[in-house]
Structures are given as C-alpha cells and as structure tokens.
Amino acid sequence: MGRFVARRLLQMIPVFLGTTALIFFMVHLLPGDPLAALWGDKAPDPVQLAALRHQQHFDEPLIQQYLDYMGGLFTGDFGKALDGRPVLDKITEALPVTVQLALLAFGFEIVLGIGIGLFAGLRRGKVFDKSALVFTLLLISIPVPVLGFLFQTIFGINLKWVKPTVQDSTDITQLVLPAIVLGSLSLAYVARLTRTSIAENIKADYVRTAVAKGLPRRRVIGTHLLRNSLIPVVTFLGTDLGALMGGAIVTEGIFNVQGVGHALYQAINMKEGATVSGFVAFLVIVYLAAGLIVDLLYAVLDPRIRYA
Amino acid sequence: MTTVIENDSQKSGRLEVGTPLLEVKDLHVEFHTRDGVAKAVNGVNYSVAAGETLAVLGESGSGKSVTAQTIMGILDMPPGKVTQGEILYRGQDMLKMSNEERRKIRGRKIAMIFQDALSALNPVLSVGYQLGEMFRVHQGVSKAEAKAKAIELMDRVRIPAAKERVNDYPHQFSGGMRQRIMIAMALSLQPDLIIADEPTTALDVTVQAQVMDLLAELQAEYNMGLILITHDLGVVADVADKIAVMYAGRIVETAPVHELYANPAHPYTKGLLRSIPRLDQKGQELYAIKGLPPNLLKVPAGCAFNPRCDVATDLCRTEIPALHHVTDKDGKELTGRRSACHLWKETLHG
Numbered sequence: 001m002g003r004f005v006a007r008r009l010l011q012m013i014p015v016f017l018g019t020t021a022l023i024f025f026m027v028h029l030l031p032g033d034p035l036a037a038l039w040g041d042k043a044p045d046p047v048q049l050a051a052l053r054h055q056q057h058f059d060e061p062l063i064q065q066y067l068d069y070m071g072g073l074f075t076g077d078f079g080k081a082l083d084g085r086p087v088l089d090k091i092t093e094a095l096p097v098t099v100q101l102a103l104l105a106f107g108f109e110i111v112l113g114i115g116i117g118l119f120a121g122l123r124r125g126k127v128f129d130k131s132a133l134v135f136t137l138l139l140i141s142i143p144v145p146v147l148g149f150l151f152q153t154i155f156g157i158n159l160k161w162v163k164p165t166v167q168d169s170t171d172i173t174q175l176v177l178p179a180i181v182l183g184s185l186s187l188a189y190v191a192r193l194t195r196t197s198i199a200e201n202i203k204a205d206y207v208r209t210a211v212a213k214g215l216p217r218r219r220v221i222g223t224h225l226l227r228n229s230l231i232p233v234v235t236f237l238g239t240d241l242g243a244l245m246g247g248a249i250v251t252e253g254i255f256n257v258q259g260v261g262h263a264l265y266q267a268i269n270m271k272e273g274a275t276v277s278g279f280v281a282f283l284v285i286v287y288l289a290a291g292l293i294v295d296l297l298y299a300v301l302d303p304r305i306r307y308a
Numbered sequence: 309m310t311t312v313i314e315n316d317s318q319k320s321g322r323l324e325v326g327t328p329l330l331e332v333k334d335l336h337v338e339f340h341t342r343d344g345v346a347k348a349v350n351g352v353n354y355s356v357a358a359g360e361t362l363a364v365l366g367e368s369g370s371g372k373s374v375t376a377q378t379i380m381g382i383l384d385m386p387p388g389k390v391t392q393g394e395i396l397y398r399g400q401d402m403l404k405m406s407n408e409e410r411r412k413i414r415g416r417k418i419a420m421i422f423q424d425a426l427s428a429l430n431p432v433l434s435v436g437y438q439l440g441e442m443f444r445v446h447q448g449v450s451k452a453e454a455k456a457k458a459i460e461l462m463d464r465v466r467i468p469a470a471k472e473r474v475n476d477y478p479h480q481f482s483g484g485m486r487q488r489i490m491i492a493m494a495l496s497l498q499p500d501l502i503i504a505d506e507p508t509t510a511l512d513v514t515v516q517a518q519v520m521d522l523l524a525e526l527q528a529e530y531n532m533g534l535i536l537i538t539h540d541l542g543v544v545a546d547v548a549d550k551i552a553v554m555y556a557g558r559i560v561e562t563a564p565v566h567e568l569y570a571n572p573a574h575p576y577t578k579g580l581l582r583s584i585p586r587l588d589q590k591g592q593e594l595y596a597i598k599g600l601p602p603n604l605l606k607v608p609a610g611c612a613f614n615p616r617c618d619v620a621t622d623l624c625r626t627e628i629p630a631l632h633h634v635t636d637k638d639g640k641e642l643t644g645r646r647s648a649c650h651l652w653k654e655t656l657h658g
Contacts, residue, residue, distance in 0.1 A: 203384075205427040211382050212422075213493070214415030215445055223441075224430050231432075302432055303477040 008295060012288045016281075020073070023280045024066055027273040034082060034271035056082070069274075073281060079274035081267075087278035090263055095282075098259035101175050101252070102244040105183030110237065113187045117194020117233075118226065124199045132195065136188035148181045148254040165256040178255040182248055186240045193236055197229035204228070231301050238294025242287035328355035328396075329500050329533045330379065330418070335393035337374050337557075339604075340386060346604040348374045350557040351393070353631075356501060356533040361524070363536045363544040363565065365580070366554035367601050372537045375554075376503045379535075380420050381410045398500075416446050419494035421523075423506040425486035429478040435462075435489050436474035442496040461492040465522060484515035491523055501533040508543055520547060541584055545569060550644060553577050556602050556612035559631060560648045573634050573647035573656040575617050611650070623650050 035052050036044045053059045057068065072079055078087040120132040139147075155177055156164030166174045201207065202225060210224040249261035256262075260279060267275035299305050337349035349371040356362045366372045377383040379395055381402070395402045397418065402410060422428035430438055439461055440454030449457070455474060462470035465488040467481075478486055487507060494502050504523065508516040524547045527534045538544060544551060544565065551568050553561040553576065561574040572578045579597040599616040602608055611629050614620040627650070634645040637657055649655055 205422060205424065206430040208382050209420075209422060209428045210430070212380055212414055212420045213442060213445075214411050214413070215441070216411065219445065223433075227432055228430070303434075304431060304479050 004299070005292070005296070008292050012292070015288060016284055017070075019284045020070065020277065020281045021066070024069060024273075024277050025062070027271070027276050028062060030271050032271055034273070037271070038082075069277065078278035078281070081272055081275045082270070087275050090275060091260070091279060091282055094258065094260045094263040097170065097175075097257060098245055098248060098252075098261065100172050101179055101182060101248060101257060101259055102241065104172070104175055104179030105186070105244050106237075106241055108180055109183040109187040109190050109240075113190025114194050114230070114233065116187075116191040118198055118221075120191070120195040121198025121202065121229070122221070124195075129195070132191060136191050139184050139188035144181065144185060144250050145254065147184060148178075148251055151177060151181055152254065166258075175257065178248075178251050178257055181254075182244060182251045186236075186244070189236060189240075190233060193233050194229065197232055198225065201225055201229045227301065231298065234297050234301060235294055238290050238297070239287075242283075242290040245286050246283040328357050329398065330535075331355040331394075331396040332375065332379065333394040333396065335375060335378065335395065336391045337371070337378055337383070338389050338391055340389065341605075344605045347607065348388075348557050348604055349378070352554070352557070352559055354552050354559065354562070356535055358500065358533050359528070359531045360550070361527065361534040361536060361548045363538060363548035363551045364554060365538060365541065365544060365551055367539055369556075369601050369604060370554040371557040372554050373505055376420070376505055376535065376537055380418065380503060381414060382420075415442060415499070416497045417499050418501045418503065419497070419499040421487075421490050421494045421502060421504040421507045424510045425483070425490045426478060426510075428490060429486065431478060434475045434477055435481070436476075439489070439493055439496060442493065446497055457496075461496055462489070464495070464526075465489070465492040467492075483511050484519060487511060487515075487519050488522065491519070491526070495526060495530070498530055499532065501535070502527065503535045503537070505537045506539070507536070509538070509540065516543065523547070541569075541580060553580070556607050557604065558612065558648060559646075560613065561646065562631075563634075563642075563645045567642070567645060571656060573645065573652045574649045575619055575651070575655055576613050578655060579616075611648070619651055619654065621650070 035049060035056070035058070038044070038052075050059075057065055060068075069079060076088075078091065080086055081090065116132050116136075120129040123129050142150075152164050155161045162177050163174065166178065168174060206228075207220065207225055210220045215224075245260065246264075248257070248259060249265050251257070252259045252261040253265060260283070264276065264279045267279065332352055332354050335349055335352045336347070339346040339348055348369075352371065352375050354362060354364070364372045364375070374383065374388070378388075378390060379402070383390075390403060393403070397413060402413065405413075429435065436455055436458045439458035440451070443449045443454045443457050444451070459470045459474050462474060467473060467485055467488055473481075478489070481489065487510075491507075494504075502523075507523065508519050511519060520543060523534070526532075534547075536544065536548060548565045550562065550564050552559045553568075553574065555576050561568065561572065561577050563573070568577060569581065572581055576597070579595075582595045583597060585594055597616055602612055602615075608615055608625075610623075610625040610627055611617070611620070614624040617624065629648045629650045631646045631648045632652055634642050634647050634652055634656060636642055647655070
C-alpha cells in the first residue's frame with residue numbers, strides 16, 4: 001500500500017509540471033497586453049509602460065519568467081497579481097466559498113444519486129425505474145446555465161424561497177440553491193451509473209449465495225450488493241469532486257458566488273497571467289489529490305486491486 | 309469443534325429412521341419468456357432422508373438445478389413460476405411459508421453449495437467475514453467470536469494455516485480451497501440437508517476427489533441429508549445412495565446407485581453409462597447419445613427422449629410414459645427402482 005501511494009505521488013510530478021507549463025505559456029499566448037490595458041482607451045505612456053514591464057519582469061525572456069515562476073511555486077510563492085496582491089491571498093479568500101459550494105453539491109449528488117440509482121436498479125423496468133431514467137435524461141440534456149436561470153426564476157423570484165443571487169458568499173445557507181444546480185448534472189450520472197451497476201450485480205452469483213445463506217434482504221443489499229456496485233460510482237465521484245471545485249465558473253457567475261470560478265473568470269478577462277496560472281496550478285493539485293483519493297478508496301473497496 | 313457445529317437440529321426433534329427430511333411432490337416449474345413458456349420442471353418427485361445421499365443426474369436443461377433452486381427458494385421469480393406441487397421439509401410445505409419463515413430455513417436448516425466458488429463468494433469481503441456472517445446473522449454472536457468460529461470451520465475443512473488466512477479474500481485461494489470454504493459455509497450452522505449443485509465441476513480432477521471425499525465424510529459425521537446435483541456419473545458412484553436421472557424436466561429413472569450402474573432400466577441412462585470413456589475401449593470410437601437435449605419451449609410429444617432413442621416405437625412418440633415400478637425377471641418388484649420408459653422391460657432384461 002505504501003509503495004502504491006509513493007508511486008502515485010511520483011507520477012504526479014510530471015503531470016503537475018506539464019499542466020502548469022501548458023497554462024503558463026497559454027496565458028502568454030492570449031491576445032492583448034494586460035499592462036497596456038491599464039490605460040484603458042488612452043494610449044499608454046511608453047516610459048511608464050516600460051517601467052511597469054520591468055517591475056513585472058515582462059521584459060525578460062519567457063523561459064526565464066517561467067523558471068522564476070516555477071521556482072516561486074515550489075517555495076509556496078504563487079506570485080503577485082498586477083495590483084500587487086499576492087495570488088495566494090486571492091486563492092485563500094475564494095477557496096473556502098468554493099469548497100463549501102462543491103461539498104454541498106457533492107453531498108447532494110451522492111445522497112440523491114445513489115439513492116435513486118439503488119431503488120431504480122432494484123426495481124428495474126418498473127415505474128420508478130422508468131421515471132428515474134426520464135428524470136436523469138432531462139437533467140443531462142438541460143445545459144447548466146438554463147437550469148441555473150430556471151431555478152433562479154422559480155425559487156428566487158416567483159416563490160421567493162431564497163434570494164435570487166448570493167449576497168454573502170460565506171453564508172452556507174445561501175449556497176444551497178447554487179449547489180443543487182451545480183450538482184444536478186453529476187447527480188444524473190451518479191444515478192444512472194448506480195442503477196446499471198445494481199441491476200447487473202443483482203444477478204451475480206455471490207448475491208444468490210447471500211440469499212441462500214438466509215441473510216435478511218437488507219443485509220443482502222447493503223453489505224453484498226451495494227458495496228460491489230459502488231466501485232464504478234466511486235471512480236466517477238472522485239474525478240467529479242475535482243471538476244466541481246474548478247468547474248463552477250458558470251454556476252458561480254449566475255448566482256454571484258465569490259469563489260474560485262468567479263476569481264478565475266475575472267483574471268482571464270483581465271489577462272492576469274500570474275493569477276490565472278496560480279489558480280490553475282492550485283486546481284491541478286486538487287485534481288491530482290482527488291485522483292489519488294479515488295485510487296486509494298478503490299483499493300479499499302476492491303481487494304483484488306489492493307493485492308494485484 | 310463441537311461448539312461450532314452445535315447441534316441445532318436436535319431442538320426440532322429427531323426424525324424417525326427412514327422418514328424423509330425433504331420430500332418434493334409433483335413439482336412443476338415454468339419460465340415465462342418472450343418466446344413462450346418453458347416447462348423446466350414437469351412433475352418431479354423425490355425425497356431425501358437424514359444421512360442419505362441422493363444424486364440427481366442430468367444434462368444441462370434437464371431441470372435438476374431449477375428443482376434445487378426452488379427448494380432453496382432462490383429461483384428468480386419472475387421469470388420462474390411454481391405452478392404445482394409441494395416441497396415438504398419435515399412434513400411442512402415450504403411453498404406455503406412466508407418469506408421470513410423460509411429465510412430462517414435457508415442456511416440454517418437447508419444449505420447450498422454452488423458450482424463455481426469464485427463467483428459464488430463475494431469478491432470484496434474476506435472469507436472470514438463471509439463465514440462469520442452466518443453466526444452473526446443467525447446466532448447473533450460478536451464479531452470476534454464469529455471470526456474464531458470461522459477459523460474453526462476453516463480448520464474443519466482442512467484449509468492449511470486457517471488462522472493466517474482468515475482475512476484473505478476469495479481470489480487469493482486456489483479453486484479447491486475456495487470450494488472447501490463454500491462447504492464450510494454450508495456446514496457452519498450444521499443444517500439437516502445440504503444441496504450441492506455441481507460442487508466439483510469447476511475443479512481439477514485430482515482436487516475433485518478430495519473435495520467429494522471431504523463432503524461425504526462431513527455428511528456422515530453430522531448425519532445430514534445430501535442432494536448431489538451433477539452431470540458427472542463418475543462423481544456419483546462413490547458417494548450416492550440412490551440416483552434420480554432427469555431428462556427434460558422429468559425424472560426418467562430412479563434406482564439405488566449400484567443397481568443403476570449394473571443394470572439401467574431406461575435407454576437414456578443406458579446411453580449415459582455407455583458414453584463414459586473406459587480404458588479397455590482404447591482405440592475405439594467414444595459413444596455419444598445422438599442429437600441434443602430438447603428445447604424446453606417445444607418438448608417432443610410423447611416421451612421427450614424419443615427423437616434420440618434407438619428403440620423408440622410409435623407409442624413412445626405419442627404417449628408420455630409414467631414412472632413405472634420395475635420388476636425383476638420373475639416379476640418381483642425391485643425396491644426403489646422406477647423407470648419412465650414404455651420399454652423398460654426390454655431395456656432392463658433384454
């Protein structure tokens with residue numbers, strides 16, 4: 001087990017280097033000059049611009065800039081934004097909001113997704129199963145922005161159950177509606193994956209053995225059937241946790257949640273290279289960590305992998 | 309060891325000698341499929357007494373496994389459906405019991421051993437857990453106690469280093485060891501009756517004999533009834549007391565094991581016996597019964613075996629033969645022997 005973790009950690013290094021390099025150079029390929037843009041519509045003053053360039057090290061060769069940046073990353077320095085604020089500050093400010101939002105969405109999709117999937121799989125071909133299939137298909141086919149605005153209109157404006165947009169991003173109760181929107185697509189996938197897996201495994205020989213042992217139905221399903229059926233679902237959930245953390249840009253935009261997605265979107269608009277790279281580098285770490293956790297969980301759930 | 313296999317059956321009272329533990333009476337099972345109704349079991353009768361071994365012999369599709377699954381109550385319903393008959397356990401019809409009553413018989417009174425232990429054991433739970441589960445669920449013992457009992461059981465079925473291996477998973481054992489674990493699981497609560505569905509089919513020939521011997525030994529020790537379902541005549545000869553041969557959902561012949569081998573009273577049994585390879589036939593072509601087992605959706609009229617039978621007459625093609633009592637040449641009835649063949653006399657004596 002220790003060797004497995006060590007190997008996985010080593011594998012992360014090239015992935016981390018590759019992704020950060022890609023994003024660093026891609027930001028520099030974006031058209032437009034972020035410093036010149038500070039003058040707005042006016043023509044920038046060449047002397048001041050040159051001074052700013054020097055201050056931001058933009059006058060150095062790109063490779064040098066990259067090496068400096070990576071050197072900073074490994075000492076925990078994510079660089080500074082154009083306004084002089086450390087990027088790490090921005091991350092630590094936005095992160096708690098996004099983590100709350102992502103975990104809410106994650107919990108929502110796990111509880112409902114696995115619940116719906118389990119009952120649909122056990123009652124394959126019955127009314128509940130068919131309704132679940134239609135319901136999840138609907139969720140999959142509605143784009144997130146549409147669902148977001150729809151929920152905003154229904155629950156925020158018409159029914160007035162919640163405020164249409166988030167006023168205070170640190171208040172978790174205000175994040176419930178955005179979290180439902182954020183988790184809905186994954187919920188559909190989780191439900192379908194669970195359903196298929198349950199319906200397939202319920203015919204397995206070991207389930208028949210469990211029945212033949214005279215175990216109560218609850219135990220046959222909970223201990224024997226569900227545990228085997230959740231293996232593929234866990235894989236999906238792990239990668240999805242990473243996606244929820246970074247992929248909330250649209251949802252955060254609709255509901256005005258001041259999280260990572262929101263900050264990243266603004267930074268891209270302003271062509272703030274250091275901020276974009278910093279956030280993305282951070283998200284890459286989150287993704288890799290989520291991937292590692294999935295693999296470990298996978299090994300816990302399936303001993304055939306643990307000892308392979 | 310006696311603590312593990314505490315005799316639970318004594319509480320329910322000993323049966324008188326010869327009284328059947330389990331009696332299957334006129335059982336009919338159908339499968340409703342898209343293509344029609346498949347009659348998998350058509351009026352099967354058999355019984356097993358304590359300490360007795362009944363071998364049920366037949367090709368795939370003969371209904372031998374379906375009958376066993378119906379007894380266990382693990383038949384998938386739907387598509388399966390019991391349309392007629394009784395399954396009496398100690399005189400009580402299990403088909404009339406509630407689900408909860410039946411569940412309490414499963415594993416505790418009647419246990420089952422499956423063919424392929426690798427797929428029949430749960431891949432993600434340790435064998436110790438799966439064995440201990442029997443005690444935890446049925447007797448409510450603690451986790452630690454269940455584990456200790458699991459180790460005792462593994463010792464009992466002669467798994468080497470049981471203590472070290474109790475936390476291992478099924479895929480870490482060899483095929484023979486896995487089947488021993490299945491046997492241990494079936495034995496755990498010392499049931500009255502064990503149904504073994506092709507218990508050695510998935511094993512190497514050398515291991516087959518060991519597993520079969522172990523099963524027979526434990527059966528004798530605990531005086532259990534055993535229903536041994538198999539298509540392998542070789543497995544049956546050493547351990548069975550009596551044999552029921554099944555074909556297309558019916559029993560076509562029953563007999564004490566040695567009499568059946570020496571002198572079959574049904575052409576199908578005769579064909580099966582002839583198709584066993586023998587050393588003294590080296591160089592000769594191996595005999596095989598011509599044709600294939602019937603499609604259960606359209607079983608031939610009359611005797612289901614008639615299209616494959618060498619001696620079939622017009623009568624065989626129109627009338628389903630009853631399971632006749634069989635007599636010797638002097639007309640004296642042979643006990644325990646029956647044949648569902650119009651021509652049993654010619655087959656037996658001719």
